Amino acid sequence: MQDMMAIVEPLIPSLRRYARSLLRDQVSADDLVQDCLERVIGRWHQRRADGDARTWVFTILHNLAINRMRQTARRGVHVPVDDTSETAFATPPTQEDQLHHQAALTALAALPEDQRSVLLLIGVEDLSYAEAAAVLGVPLGTVMSRLSRARQRLAQLIEEGPARSATTGPGLRRVK
Amino acid sequence: MSRPISEDDLHAYVDGALSGARRVDVEAYLERNPEVAEQYARFGRQRETLRAALGPIAAEPVPPQLNLAHLVAARRQSSWTGWRGAVAACLLLLVGGAGGWSLRSIGTEPSVGINALAQEASYAYAVFGQDKGRPVEINAADSTALVRWVENRLSRQISVPDLSQAGYRFMGGRVVATPNGAAGLLMYDDAQGARIAILMRPMMRDQNAPMAEHREGDVVGYAWADNGMGYSLVGGNSAASLLHPVADEARRQMRSRT
Numbered sequence: 001m002q003d004m005m006a007i008v009e010p011l012i013p014s015l016r017r018y019a020r021s022l023l024r025d026q027v028s029a030d031d032l033v034q035d036c037l038e039r040v041i042g043r044w045h046q047r048r049a050d051g052d053a054r055t056w057v058f059t060i061l062h063n064l065a066i067n068r069m070r071q072t073a074r075r076g077v078h079v080p081v082d083d084t085s086e087t088a089f090a091t092p093p094t095q096e097d098q099l100h101h102q103a104a105l106t107a108l109a110a111l112p113e114d115q116r117s118v119l120l121l122i123g124v125e126d127l128s129y130a131e132a133a134a135v136l137g138v139p140l141g142t143v144m145s146r147l148s149r150a151r152q153r154l155a156q157l158i159e160e161g162p163a164r165s166a167t168t169g170p171g172l173r174r175v176k
Numbered sequence: 177m178s179r180p181i182s183e184d185d186l187h188a189y190v191d192g193a194l195s196g197a198r199r200v201d202v203e204a205y206l207e208r209n210p211e212v213a214e215q216y217a218r219f220g221r222q223r224e225t226l227r228a229a230l231g232p233i234a235a236e237p238v239p240p241q242l243n244l245a246h247l248v249a250a251r252r253q254s255s256w257t258g259w260r261g262a263v264a265a266c267l268l269l270l271v272g273g274a275g276g277w278s279l280r281s282i283g284t285e286p287s288v289g290i291n292a293l294a295q296e297a298s299y300a301y302a303v304f305g306q307d308k309g310r311p312v313e314i315n316a317a318d319s320t321a322l323v324r325w326v327e328n329r330l331s332r333q334i335s336v337p338d339l340s341q342a343g344y345r346f347m348g349g350r351v352v353a354t355p356n357g358a359a360g361l362l363m364y365d366d367a368q369g370a371r372i373a374i375l376m377r378p379m380m381r382d383q384n385a386p387m388a389e390h391r392e393g394d395v396v397g398y399a400w401a402d403n404g405m406g407y408s409l410v411g412g413n414s415a416a417s418l419l420h421p422v423a424d425e426a427r428r429q430m431r432s433r434t
Binding site: 009012017038100102 | 191193219222223225234241242244251
């Protein structure tokens with residue numbers, strides 16, 4: 001268990017960020033990370049010793065996140081895209097970059113889930129392409145094409161501005 | 177001639193994942209193709225913006241429920257409890273089997289003891305804990321009448337624990353029927369309206385029993401017995417972690433008053 005602590009503990013900030021970026025809600029994201037850590041503790045001895053622990057932990061978290069998002073989509077829970085960018089990703093509002101960040105996050109939220117995960121794992125969490133492929137359970141080529149589509153789509157959404165990207169957002173946004 | 181530059185190379189350039197030689201090739205290519213260079217420079221800026229926007233999340237202090245040492249400790253404890261539970265279940269099975277066999281000519285014995293009490297409390301909570309219209313027969317304002325009613329039916333003195341320190345307000349209660357006779361049911365709720373209840377009745381067996389957790393569907397409870405009275409404090413699954421200290425407090429108060 002000592003090696004587990006030494007390897008997994010430094011990953012927790014990253015895991016929280018990835019979960020929150022995907023779920024866009026601090027409470028459910030932290031719940032998810034807790035779930036993930038409990039599994040990591042329980043299955044640590046089943047882990048392949050030659051495999052990379054960080055990839056393994058991220059795989060567990062990613063799969064939990066996907067399940068959670070599917071459940072949420074099935075139940076039709078309202079996920080307010082506009083509010084979450086303020087509450088879940090609160091950064092000091094004094095900064096000049098603020099609008100810039102806000103626009104990027106709104107655009108990110110409007111990406112399909114598979115493109116969003118690729119962008120986050122590679123661009124933010126610094127996983128290699130091969131590691132991202134392992135986490136997502138897809139071939140390397142798929143990762144590369146998703147990354148390419150994600151970057152183009154994100155650029156397009158940012159250019160179109162927040163009003164448009166919010167109304168063209170995918171399934172998660174519901175109007176009751 | 178070097179290999180043609182691919183989109184994969186350009187993304188790898190953006191992500192700083194290219195080896196030295198290939199990097200030089202890509203840089204030379206981008207110099208010759210300013211439009212492509214502009215497009216990938218934009219991707220690079222997006223990447224930086226996302227990192228800057230999401231960076232503060234990773235800088236937040238880790239909340240206590242994600243403290244790895246706590247999670248490891250909690251797991252040790254629960255696996256130990258689970259193991260004890262399994263042993264207890266085997267013993268019960270054995271006792272139950274043997275008991276059933278020895279009683280085969282007498283007929284079925286009514287379930288008594290602390291486990292029966294736990295089950296009765298769960299059933300009572302499942303019915304009245306959900307009741308929107310009339311969760312209690314006599315409400316807290318009339319607690320003297322309530323206590324008299326319960327004491328008459330149980331032929332025992334009872335007291336109503338004050339759980340307001342734990343955030344639970346006394347709502348009132350009623351007498352309920354169990355296979356082991358009348359029982360008193362006291363109901364409490366918290367500021368969000370989540371209810372807990374305490375069921376109490378005299379015990380024929382297990383006159384004194386240490387506190388033990390029990391679960392029945394979505395209902396979690398802590399049952400114990402003191403001096404011939406059995407109690408179980410029950411609540412919904414969502415409050416499971418809070419119930420144990422509340423049950424301890426209820427027991428402490430009832431012990432000090434009787």
